[in-house]
Amino acid sequence: xxxxxxxxxxxxxxxxxxxxxxxxxxxxxxxxxxxxxxxxxxxxxxxxxxxxxxxxxxxxxxxxxxxxxxxxxxxxxxxxxxxxxxxxxxxxxxxxxxxxxxxxxxxxxxxxxxxxxxxxxxxxxxxxxxxxxxxxxxxxxxxxxxxxxxxxxxxxxxxxxxxxxxxxxxxxxxxxxxxxxxxxxxxxxxxxxxxxxxxxxxxxxxxxxxxxxxxxxxxxxxxxxxxxxxxxxxxxxxxxxxxxxxxxxxxxxxxxxxxxxxxxxxxxxxxxxxxxxxxxxxxxxxxxxxxxxxxxxxxxxxxxxxxxxxxxxxxxxxxxxxxxxxxxxxxxxxxx
Amino acid sequence: xxxxxxxxxxxxxxxxxxxxxxxxxxxxxxxxxxxxxxxxxxxxxxxxxxxxxxxxxxxxxxxxxxxxxxxxxxxxxxxxxxxxxxxxxxxxxxxxxxxxxxxxxxxxxxxxxxxxxxxxxxxxxxxxxxxxxxxxxxxxxxxxxxxxxxxxxxxxxxxxxxxxxxxxxxxxxxxxxxxxxxxxxxxxxxxxxxxxxxxxxxxxxxxxxxxxxxxxxxxxxxxxxxxxxxxxxxxxxxxxxxxxxxxxxxxxxxxxxxxxxxxxxxxxxxxxxxxxxxxxxxxxxxxxxxxxxxxxxxxxxxxxxxxxxxxxxxxxxxxxxxxxxxxxxxxxxxxx
Numbered sequence: 152x153x154x155x156x157x158x159x160x161x162x163x164x165x166x167x168x169x170x171x172x173x174x175x176x177x178x179x180x181x182x183x184x185x186x187x188x189x190x191x192x193x194x195x196x197x198x199x200x201x202x203x204x205x206x207x208x209x210x211x212x213x214x215x216x217x218x219x220x221x222x223x224x225x226x227x228x229x230x231x232x233x234x235x236x237x238x239x240x241x242x243x244x245x246x247x248x249x250x251x252x253x254x255x256x257x258x259x260x261x262x263x264x265x266x267x268x269x270x271x272x273x274x275x276x277x278x279x280x281x282x283x284x285x286x287x288x289x290x291x292x293x294x295x296x297x298x299x300x301x302x303x304x305x306x307x308x309x310x311x312x313x314x315x316x317x318x319x320x321x322x323x324x325x326x327x328x329x330x331x332x333x334x335x336x337x338x339x340x341x342x343x344x345x346x347x348x349x350x351x352x353x354x355x356x357x358x359x360x361x362x363x364x365x366x367x368x369x370x371x372x373x374x375x376x377x378x379x380x381x382x383x384x385x386x387x388x389x390x391x392x393x394x395x396x397x398x399x400x401x402x403x404x405x406x407x408x409x410x411x412x413x414x415x416x417x418x419x420x421x422x423x424x425x426x427x428x429x430x431x432x433x434x435x436x437x438x439x440x441x442x443x444x445x446x447x448x449x450x451x452x453x454x455x456x457x458x459x460x461x462x463x464x465x466x467x468x469x470x471x472x473x474x475x476x477x478x479x480x481x482x483x484x485x486x487x
Numbered sequence: 488x489x490x491x492x493x494x495x496x497x498x499x500x501x502x503x504x505x506x507x508x509x510x511x512x513x514x515x516x517x518x519x520x521x522x523x524x525x526x527x528x529x530x531x532x533x534x535x536x537x538x539x540x541x542x543x544x545x546x547x548x549x550x551x552x553x554x555x556x557x558x559x560x561x562x563x564x565x566x567x568x569x570x571x572x573x574x575x576x577x578x579x580x581x582x583x584x585x586x587x588x589x590x591x592x593x594x595x596x597x598x599x600x601x602x603x604x605x606x607x608x609x610x611x612x613x614x615x616x617x618x619x620x621x622x623x624x625x626x627x628x629x630x631x632x633x634x635x636x637x638x639x640x641x642x643x644x645x646x647x648x649x650x651x652x653x654x655x656x657x658x659x660x661x662x663x664x665x666x667x668x669x670x671x672x673x674x675x676x677x678x679x680x681x682x683x684x685x686x687x688x689x690x691x692x693x694x695x696x697x698x699x700x701x702x703x704x705x706x707x708x709x710x711x712x713x714x715x716x717x718x719x720x721x722x723x724x725x726x727x728x729x730x731x732x733x734x735x736x737x738x739x740x741x742x743x744x745x746x747x748x749x750x751x752x753x754x755x756x757x758x759x760x761x762x763x764x765x766x767x768x769x770x771x772x773x774x775x776x777x778x779x780x781x782x783x784x785x786x787x788x789x790x791x792x793x794x795x796x797x798x799x800x801x802x803x804x805x806x807x808x809x810x811x812x813x814x815x816x817x818x819x820x821x822x823x
Contacts, residue, residue: 174602199601199602200602201602201604214582214603221568222558222564222567222568222571223561223564223565223567223568223767223784224564225559225561225564225767227564228558228559228560228561228563228564229559231558231559231583231585232557232558232559232585235558235583235584235585236585239584239585239592239596244582244584244599244600244603245582245583246550246580246581246582246583247567247571247581247582247583248571248575248580249567249568249571249572249575256575260575263580264580265535266510266535266536266537267550267580268537376767376770376771405771406771408773409771409773409775412773412774431559431561431712432768432771434712435712435741435742435745435768435772436771436773437744437745437748437772437773438748439745448559
């Protein structure tokens with residue numbers, strides 16, 4: 152006959168509750184010695200706990216679902232790293248869903264996560280549409296947004312303030328003596344990471360008595376390396392007298408660096424560039440890229456903590472604006 | 488009373504089996520029209536399928552577990568992208584485990600995956616120890632290795648041939664006229680990605696009648712950007728007459744490029760560098776990095792396909808050696 156949890160408790164001479172706590176990876180309420188005794192009993196008896204059955208009984212699958220548009224993106228993988236760390240510490244597994252920014256795939260995933268009875272959902276780096284929101288609401292479990300937010304729907308989020316961070320980047324260039332500053336931007340219709348960063352750039356210029364000329368904002372659809380390359384070419388063909396560029400992502404900034412290198416534009420001697428994100432590539436860039444840091448791993452951690460708070464208390468926690476800061480490297484020149 | 492699958496079938500006027508196939512995301516055996524009817528019935532009745540209960544009954548959780556040492560690594564995230572795509576297409580969820588290369592964490596994860604009754608496991612980019620192998624075997628489900636392999640344990644794997652790929656990289660440098668070639672290597676005691684790449688480098692030199700001098704192999708513990716930086720400094724201080732360097736990973740190659748830039752060593756004019764992996768950063772590097780490509784997304788896909796094959800047939804599939812190839816960019820100079 153298959154050994155039961157009762158047998159394990161008897162064998163280890165502890166209560167069933169203690170065995171349950173240990174097997175559920177709860178991190179309190181027992182000593183290491185007890186844990187060792189229980190683990191030994193489990194092994195000796197060949198007991199195999201069944202989390203599926205347990206999940207069905209107590210309605211706790213100890214699993215959360217996370218949805219991101221592209222796991223292979225460097226930004227996403229840092230967020231994922233942080234949130235997985237917290238989930239694991241809290242004894243939860245992470246079902247990872249790569250939506251490829253497809254509406255159909257996203258809804259399909261939400262449906263699957265619902266059927267798998269995940270206890271919470273983290274939705275990252277995409278616009279939360281009405282349809283997604285409804286699908287999440289129908290699941291009747293806590294949800295947290297990370298690296299995105301929704302003005303319309305009341306889900307708590309974890310992100311930096313995009314407008315403030317863009318303001319900081321632009322103000323840094325101004326402090327370094329630059330007056331004609333161009334921007335390589337994402338989509339201006341993107342209300343999360345597009346427009347707010349343009350607004351921050353403009354406001355910093357205006358606050359210093361400089362003009363925020365529309366002709367100095369070069370916008371792409373996204374924030375990719377390729378976007379940075381093509382925007383830099385456009386920029387360099389039309390803008391004159393510009394001494395510094397604010398790129399709205401590190402990937403774009405690195406794209407600009409590559410194109411500048413091919414055009415023999417020396418960075419930062421002839422032109423300064425500041426990025427946004429502080430991905431690993433910003434340190435690896437030539438020259439090393441000065442940028443605005445988003446604390447990505449911490450954002451992932453905070454998002455998971457916020458989700459677990461909601462799962463424990465039953466009420467959504469408060470959104471968190473994460474701090475940003477300038478990481479000074481070598482792509483910005485001080486003008487005299 | 489809660490609606491059942493029987494109610495849905497009746498409402499949509501189809502068989503229970505058809506409803507089941509559709510809700511299990513099996514992609515064959517019904518028309519789009521039928522699927523729409525069933526989905527409509529599900530919505531109208533407010534039926535909420537419970538994959539947890541279903542999993543308990545038919546012993547199929549439609550979930551696989553994947554373990555990687557570091558999700559934030561660019562190599563891992565590409566593998567993950569590929570394997571998640573196939574898993575999703577096959578109606579399976581992916582529980583993602585970030586082991587941080589910790590033995591304790593890895594065993595803890597395997598235990599959790601066992602309790603969650605995942606139907607298969609993919610183990611990536613780490614050495615498969617005896618303990619891990621035993622834990623996987625005890626789960627009694629198919630397992631596949633990706634970007635690693637084990638000589639001792641008979642698990643099928645998907646990877647490129649490291650020795651062959653290193654041979655190709657070195658032979659490419661020789662073909663370009665280089666005779667004194669150094670190597671920046673990972674740990675020579677690493678039997679998966681360390682020693683085989685050194686062996687390939689040596690063999691290519693010997694086959695061309697060149698000497699594979701030990702003094703030209705600079706080895707680190709790992710394959711990181713930082714490893715590349717420090718090895719390049721060591722190399723540059725001691726090696727003379729060297730005209731080309733084979734770096735055993737793109738991260739190392741990019742570290743070498745950064746250090747070379749700081750030392751005013753012009754690449755490729757004064758020194759040629761070839762990398763290994765073809766990560767995104769190799770394209771972004773300055774100058775763009777010539778490298779040996781590992782088809783990472785395809786490797787992830789193949790690993791998942793191999794796993795599903797094992798899950799369906801009950802017998803482990805055959806290991807797959809993936810093709811590698813040179814991606815020519817601008818970091819290697821033709822010597823005359």
